[in-house]
Amino acid sequence: MSLVFSAIVAAVALLPLRVCADPNNLPYSNAAGAGFENKIAELVAHDLGRTLSYVWRPQRRGFVRETLNAGQCDVMMSVPANFGPAMPTLPYYASSYVFVWRRDRTPPIASLDDPRLRQWRIGIQITGNDYNNPPPAQALARRHLLNVRGFTVYGDYSQDEPQRAIVDAVARGDVDTAIVWGPLAGFYTRGQPALAIAPVSPPYDGPGLQFVFEIAMATRRADRVLHDALNVVIARRRADIHRILREYGVPMTAEPRTENRHHDS
């Protein structure tokens, strides 16, 4: 039995690690390999003794269905740790939505209940699709804070850095603050001393509304071999992965030790 398993592992090891990725989505990934997901993919492929290849496609509706689950590629470098459409690995980091502000214009802000928010224009991200909104949209609506400006996470895809518009809007003073997913905010405020970030408080804002997400890699549900191999890499190379994330300015929060739900089966 273990002989057969070893043979499979050996055979798999000859093939490139095929990563499903967006070719124009900094700071996560791009076709030039400049995103942190690219760097982590390189590390993982190297650790598995495999070469690396990409299947590029904009991350839009149907991305998982038409790349990973269609068998075109074998791993997505990041998904929420309880992601349904594929099989997540153990989480390898956690981050939070953060407030972004310009130090010379706006005093520090961390709490959604800060009364000054009533006077401010607030930038938030738009993920699209009916009935779906990023958590800040809901938290603000609950507090009747409706003076918001929306920035789609797709941005203007004809540009090189489609997602940076929301941070630029803070830098320009178009909005007083913005509530942005941590890795994006960290990357675009890194090296800009005029801009500050702080995790959104409270991290859990009533039933069902969270700002902290654990991030894992994901394989097809049936791909147990690769899934288990990735979990081994994540455990062994966690410090190296975190070093890459820190280089990209990703603000990390402590990971709660949750069980991966797909291990229960």
Add this chain to the structure above:
Amino acid sequence: MNTAMKGVARLVCVTAGVFAACGPNTRDKGGTGTKLENYSAVAPGAPDSVHLIAEVSAGDWRMPTGDYGGLRYSTLDKITPANVKDLRVLTTFSTGIPHGHEGQPLVFKNTMYVVTPFPNNLIAVDLTKPGGAVKWIYEPHPDNRAVGIACCDVVNRGATYAGGNIIYSLLDANVVAVDAETGKEAWRTRVGDINKGETLTAAPLAVKDKVIVGNSGGELGVRGYVVALDVKSGKELWRAYNTGPDSDVKIGASFKPFYQKDRGKDLGVSTWPPDQWKLGGSTVWGWITYDPETNLFFYGTGNPGVWNPDLRAGDNKWSCAIMARDADTGELKWAYQATAHDAWDYDEIMENVLVDMTYGGRMRKLLIHPGRTGFVYILDRETGELLSAELFEPTNWASSYDLKSGKPNEDPTKRTHFGTVTNNICPSSTGAKDVIPSAFSPRTGLLYIPAHNTCMNYEAIEANYIAGTPYLGADVKMFRGPGEYQGELVAWDVANNRKVWGVKESMLPVYSGVLATGSDLVFYGTMDGWFKALDARTGQELWKFHTSSGIVGNPVTYLGPDGKQYVVIYSGIGGWMGAVAFPEVSEDDSYAALGVVGAMKDIKKMTAAGSSVYVFGF
């Protein structure tokens, strides 16, 4: 052919002993220029109480809606209730694209023109030769990044014909004109930007020297509009937005909405929180109809973008509205918002069928709009006054409409709020009908509505992920509504505001367009692939044929080169609800196809992807 057809039409009037109906039933419309070949200004056998507002199909099919009034009615009567049992397949051919085949072909000059789903090829078929002989195929090669942006399969709703060109939308937000003879591209105009989430799926409509089309992509925070292009050059002539300041919406001194609720300055700005109209959706992915007499064109707008309702306080104009614009200038003449501050995704992009008929004791200029909301709206198309709104399928978000204010009487407990469970909302987001169009017979006075009976629970919140960003989505579960059926072809008596009969489908919605003919036949298809002919007066099923895939297209009838009548239908499951039939759409992925999986889970056993065109005759 034109003269011959009119001769036939007159003969029918005389022999049917309804000569009186032929006179008042004909109206000099004026202003529209040349008459359409193989179209008829009269509907033989129609009662005196029903007048056409524009010529209807009588052998050709030259515009997506069949005729300017959107009747999808043909005077052809060679296929009859008596002989339809002998109808059989004469030709079938594949478009080669196994995705949702919405829309319908154009047919004229012995040629059939078929637009495929993405990559939006245009196939010209020579009808003088047997076996679906291809004259030419035009391949536009649209930008394939559009595929990931389109919300609900990569459908196309068909072409229109004008100035010697076949004109249609490409998914990547371009409009193309292709020489009908040679298949050579005459012009291509980019009207939207896929980099910003805009796509085009709707069929354009040509009016005089312009072709008018609207955009899709409301769920990605785009801003809806209609745009007019010059038929000859493709040059953009004007653009009218559905949100924003009056200048952008083309609201001027001649804007006269009937109801107080729709009056005021810059409502497209003031009925939203600051700046949110810029992401306000309200797109135009359904049908456009046109009234030559008033020179108005009509369309419905989609749901408001992009947030859940809690974050977009206000009426959110002009989402979920029926719009009447001047066909020369694009100026808005009136608007009627069917639902303010939409909480259910009730796009009102459905067809607006135009007919003059005796209604409430006098002849009126009607606009008939079978709504996503479950109500059939009947409006005066000159003024925008709501004359009636009655239910055609089980509905509980509102009980009725107040005709004085134009507002629905809502059940506030059925409004959705993020983080709050709301059970048993009827209809579901897919509506009591969707974009798939109805047909109207001037002979029977009935509107034939392809309907759904689907409800939904707006449930727990789940983590999801897009473009590197985790977020929370409401888990919307759809299911079959009350009464043990999910689809129905509803025959609606327009003059009396009531349903006269319905033919129910147990497990699937009716998601096929309808065709009505001069011999009192109604043709339509089912999502499990049956193509049917019913008696237009009684609903009795007279004939059916099982095609290879589910039907989400719209039937068309035409006269062939041999003078015989043919009926054509696409067979290729897909579209929003039909996409669940595709093997790659997982039954346990509640996010696939925007939540319809629950209602459609049986479809995989009942049909599979297809790409066929079926031609029936004797």
